[in-house]
Amino acid sequence: DAMVIQNPRYQVTQFGKPVTLSCSQTLNHNVMYWYQQKSSQAPKLLFHYYDKDFNNEADTPDNFQSRRPNTSFCFLDIRSPGLGDAAMYLCATSRGGQTAEAFFGQGTRLTVV
Amino acid sequence: GENVEQHPSTLSVQEGDSAVIKCTYSDSASNYFPWYKQELGKRPQLIIDIRSNVGEKKDQRIAVTLNKTAKHFSLHITETQPEDSAVYFCAASRNTGFQKLVFGTGTRLLVSP
Numbered sequence: 540d541a542m543v544i545q546n547p548r549y550q551v552t553q554f555g556k557p558v559t560l561s562c563s564q565t566l567n568h569n570v571m572y573w574y575q576q577k578s579s580q581a582p583k584l585l586f587h588y589y590d591k592d593f594n595n596e597a598d599t600p601d602n603f604q605s606r607r608p609n610t611s612f613c614f615l616d617i618r619s620p621g622l623g624d625a626a627m628y629l630c631a632t633s634r635g636g637q638t639a640e641a642f643f644g645q646g647t648r649l650t651v652v
Numbered sequence: 653g654e655n656v657e658q659h660p661s662t663l664s665v666q667e668g669d670s671a672v673i674k675c676t677y678s679d680s681a682s683n684y685f686p687w688y689k690q691e692l693g694k695r696p697q698l699i700i701d702i703r704s705n706v707g708e709k710k711d712q713r714i715a716v717t718l719n720k721t722a723k724h725f726s727l728h729i730t731e732t733q734p735e736d737s738a739v740y741f742c743a744a745s746r747n748t749g750f751q752k753l754v755f756g757t758g759t760r761l762l763v764s765p
Contacts (some may be wrong), residue, residue, distance in 0.1 A: 542694075570750045581741055581755035582696065589750050629695070634750045640686070641751050642694040 542566050543644035545630050547576060551650045552620050560615040560647045562630030568642075569635035571613040573605060576627040576646070589635060620651045654679040659757025665732050666764055673759045675742035676724040682744040685718060685725045699740075700727070709713075717748070726746050732763045736751045 544563045551560065552558040571587050574582035586595045588607040602624070604616040617624055630644040654676040665671050676684075686701035702716045702725065707714050713732075718725040720760045729736055739760050743753040 572751075579758070581757050582753075583755075584752060589748060634678070634749055640698050640701070641753060643688075643697070645695045 542578055543630055543642050545628075545644035545647050547647060549648050549650070550647060551652060552617075554621065554651055555619045558617050558629075558649070559622055560617075560628050560649070562613045562615070562644055563611050564630075564632045564642075565611070566632055566634075566642060567610060568632035569610075570633045571607060572631040572633075572641065573603075573613070573615050574629040574631060574643075576629055578626075582629055585615075617649075620649070622651050625649055625651045654682055654744055654746075654754040656742060656754050656756040658742050658759060660759060661757065662760045662762070664762045664764065667732060668736060669732055669762075669763075671727075671729045671732050671736070671761055673727045673740055673742070673761075674724060675726070675744075676722075677744040677754075679744065679746065680723065681746050685716070686743050686745075686753070687716060687727050688743065688755075689738045690741065691734045698742060699730045727736065728759075732761075734763050734765050737761055737763045739753045 546561050572587040573585045576582040585599045607613045627646045627648050629646045631641045633641045658675045683704035688696035689699045690696040700714050700716050702718050713730045715728040739758045741758050742756040745751050745753050
């Protein structure tokens, strides 16, 4: 009954080698978010899509991009991963408007070697 | 932008004791304050939330209080159990059509039997 599904759960990539993380949702929510969570830290918003509208946080590095080909799927592309990009990447969804709750996926733990 | 501070960073209690976690926020326009529980290796899950037009909300052993004037809110867990052990994150958000959650730094709660 998973509602926000992230694949893979664990990803190992080489320094500088592009990597893509995926997220899908069965909730039909308008909004999809990508958060970065480094060890023992709080999740930090990278960007979000409201339907097809992409919104980047001001301090999100250019190295991070996202695609949302349809309502259900959203991808996080890291063009040239550095050692500092090793983290848990959390996808979340919510309905637009006044609805409150954000639903998180299990996350993808990215290791850069 | 919004800044959320959370204290304490770690909290150890005996089973049956109460636990209190406190957060302060900076943006007076924030109007939604959720609390998430994150067990090791798992997704953050919403446990309780409060909106700015309410001063207190309770759900069984969990309660949240909000002081808008002082810009702080607190999580209260009574009759703690070992399964309450986890990292707890507070967050603040303006509801502008989507939930841009700014998280606190987290509190690691350990409940000893």
